[in-house]
Amino acid sequence: MNREEEIVSRLCGAFPFLTDRICVRQKNRIFTDPITREEFEQIIPFVHDQLGFYRACHVVGTDDGDSIGLLYIFSDQDSILLALRESVPKSDPQAKSICNLYPSIILHEREIIDLFGVMVKGLPNGPHYPLPDGWPEGNYPMRKDWDPKKFNKQTMKYEQSGEAKENG
Amino acid sequence: MSSPGRQRKMAEINNNQIEFPIGPQHPSLDEPGCFDITLEGEKVVNAVVGVGYNHRGLEKTCESRTYVQDLYIIERVCGICSHAHSSAFCMGIEELSGVQIPPRAEYIRVIIAELERLHSHLLWLGVACHEVGFDTMFMFTWRNREKVLDILATMGGNRVNYGVNTIGGVRRDLDPASIDMLQKTLDTLEKEIKYYANLAKTETTLISRLAGVGKLSKEDVLKYGAVGPVARASGVRDDIRVIEPYGAYKEIPVHMITDDHADVFGRTVVRILEMQESINIIRFCIQNIPDGPIAVKVPRRIPAGEVIIRVEAPRGEDIHYIRSNGTDIPDRVRVRAPTEANWHGMTHMLTGEYLADVPITIAAIDPCYSCTDRAIRVSSGRDVEVMDWRTLRRYGIDFYRKKGIDLSTLAVGR
Amino acid sequence: MDILISLLKVLIFPGFLFLSVYGFIAEFLDRKMYARMQNRVGPPWYQPIADFFKMIGKRTLIPADASPWIFRIMPFISLAAVSAAFLYVPVFGNKAVFSFDGDLIIVLYFLTMPPLASFLAGWYSRDVYATIGATRIMTQMFVYEVPLFISLLAPTLLVGSWSISDVTRYYSAHPLYALINIPVMITALIAFQCKLERAPFDSPEAETEVVSGALVEYSGRLLAFFRMSLDCELVLVISLFSAIFLPFTTGIVWVDFLLYLAKTLFTLLLLTLMKVSMARLKIVDVVTFCWKYLTSVALVQVVFNLLIRGVLKQ
DSSP states (O other): OOHHHHHHHHHHHHOGGGTTSEEEEETTEEEEOOBOHHHHHHHHHHHHHTSOOOEEEEEEEEEOSSEEEEEEEEEOSSSOEEEEEEEEETTSOEEEOOTTTOGGGHHHHHHHHHHHOOEEETOOSOOOOSSOTTOOTTOOTTSTTOOGGGEETTTTEEOSSSOOOOOO | OOOTTSOOOTTOEETTEEEEEEOSSOTTOSSOOEEEEEEETTEEEEEEEEOOTTBOOHHHHHTTSOHHHHHHHHHTTOSSSHHHHHHHHHHHHHHHHTOOOOHHHHHHHHHHHHHHHHHHHHHHHHHHHHHTTOHHHHHHHHHHHHHHHHHHHHHHSSSSSOOOEETTEESOOOOHHHHHHHHHHHHHHHHHHHHHHHHHHHOHHHHHHHTTSSOOOHHHHHHHTOOTHHHHTTTOOOOHHHHSOOGGGGTSOOOOOOOSOOSHHHHHHHHHHHHHHHHHHHHHHHHHOOOSOSBOOOOSSOOSEEEEEEEEETTEEEEEEEEEOSSSSOSEEEEEOHHHHHGGGHHHHHTTOBGGGHHHHHHHTOOOOOBOOOOEEEEETTEEEEEOHHHHHHHHHHHHHHTTOOOTTSOOOO | OHHHHHHHHHHTSSSHHHHHHHHHHHHHHHHHHHHHHTTOOOOOTTHHHHHHHHHHHSOOOOOTTSOHHHHHHHHHHHHHHHHHHHTTSOSBTTBOSSOOTTHHHHHHHHHTHHHHHHHHHHHTTTOHHHHHHHHHHHHHHHHHHHHHHHHHHHHHHHHTOOOHHHHHHHHHHSGGGGGGGHHHHHHHHHHHHHHTTOTTSOGGGOHHHHTTGGGTTOOHHHHHHHHHHHHHHHHHHHHHHHHHHOOOOOSOHHHHHHHHHHHHHHHHHHHHHHHHTOOOOOHHHHHHHIIIIIHHHHHHHHHHHHHHHHHHHO
């Protein structure tokens, strides 16, 4: 059995709910189907301590319709990337940060807060990233229903109906 | 022009501590970024890193354009690692469609990638020397960089953002004249780089500025997730060309350059040696490049799926995530540039340093502040107005017209 | 009549007008040599004059928090001090416009004015960058003043007089004795580079750290005169150096003037070479370097010169 399959079997052994929801999609790439917040919080310490994925490369936010997907990508000393997909419903967009185990994810989780509107709790204090400080509340640019043409740059307001008229 | 959320007072002397802003506009930064440093005398007590000034909304843009149009946008994420980004994007789409590109195209991609690494490291060397006040080296390295840019202009048509990649291969082939020019330039560059390596080891003032500055131990690199030359200078074996070879790197011998100094001096040494290694790789490629076509046709609609691609940009590990939904417009494109991973260790590196070390520490991670666009807010008294480029231009023309100068006849490139 | 001739000497030649014109020429040569050594083209000959007139034509902005009187007067204090000091340095051979026993001290005193004026200008600008730049100027001054004074006074131990003109006369008469002073010649050159705030000692005006140091808030006319005073300081420094350490004069006035030009340009070349080939030192390293190396070498030379004086008297 190669290394990817070994990791998959160890994960399924420790967390039976993962059994059919994890697969080796391509060489060196392990993906999971969407898992809930609570399941994700259980898996993370195992991934960090037991499996040796010491670095959290990134978290990609995706708009999946009714929920926001947070694809956390971890890497280890070899070339394997483990992509855990946490799913957060849009009706209750909250998540817990993993920055106490992985300090290298802080900037990327801030991006999720600004661009997708998911409140990631547990981050240290710091400036907004990447949007400017005066950005209006409730505007999450990376959600599919946010149309850049409807955003009036003069008033910094999102016009719900029709196109925004720009002054010049 | 300041945003109301971040009011800064100048020269606030409080308990012997001064708030010292580096940025958003500062001569030591190529691009805007804000580092609010708290100084006690000449020592840095605290540093708050604020980036995001260059946010341009690229990912949102990619979601409303086809893959071919997105290729040009992704290439312009960064001016200096443009080929790395476009290669990664192309590799992702080729993997999603299950297409194998011809070997000649793989080799050409590697040659351009290594040339890019050369000119990026030369640029970095010049900028680093400028940050420590050694303008002579700055001028010398940038003069040599011009030679590399001349080759890239001959091969690709442009000095940066060369547009060599296309989905399915490359667009331009190598012709004997440019290979000849390449060989001659590589010979000259090899001599110059040897001179720089010697200089870095023997010039006392330079060593006193670089050694012991911006320390990031091996444990800290693993903790803060640093990538690229920053990680390799602390002894961490992290080079995607060796760990997970892609494209023609599967057949080309690449030596990973690591160093144990774990400070800015180590990063300098790693980059200089990597330049020598790049020259060797290009020579190997020119000798062993196979003949054949340079591109294959890829269908416009890409089958649904998702893929994560890693390449070794000059600054480190570059990750691209592409999710497609079966149409010719991507569902989600995400670029994680290497600099984003290197920012996290910055506060740790800056605290406890002298003020004079701050610019070189920031420059040593080779920052490429690449993200989304920021609108400009002008606040005069109570009125707040947001300006985009057209409004700003009109504001400027009116301002000067009141003084009797008419600039409206100047042509502006759109 | 005497008063008219004195006024002519003070204001025109070799006084203020000569000093400022030579200052512009020296700045041009410095920048041209610097550029050529870096394989660049460099500015045309009229660049410093063009810069001066351009800056005079620009609007002068004084920050709201700054102290306007100090802000306005500092460039002129600096310029006045340098012009006054230049009158005591011999340009035609052995005789300066004015000279008396002790004028070396006066010149050194006047030479502390430009950094002090920059410091006050920066401190009263009420700006973070200016504050840090001004503190660095003062820190640097504390460390280079001592070796500079000792290095310039060591040659006078053999002469027995503290007048620059006497020193020049003595060493022209005994040129071989000038070789004794070679160690302090080197330390004086380095200490002068420190005073002029040029690389590797340009920490007070480090562009990549404190933008422009103490003068960051200056613009327009005031900046033009500050820059001119720095150019004149350069001329004063190279003239002083060549008067004390490079002592070859004939008796013929115009030959001596040409020799003066040759010596000062040679000194300028040495200073530019130092600027081109080194990175900027941190202020803490400057402090260590000056106390450890410059001061100790200068002190050793003083002791040595005292012994030689004892030998020579016999």
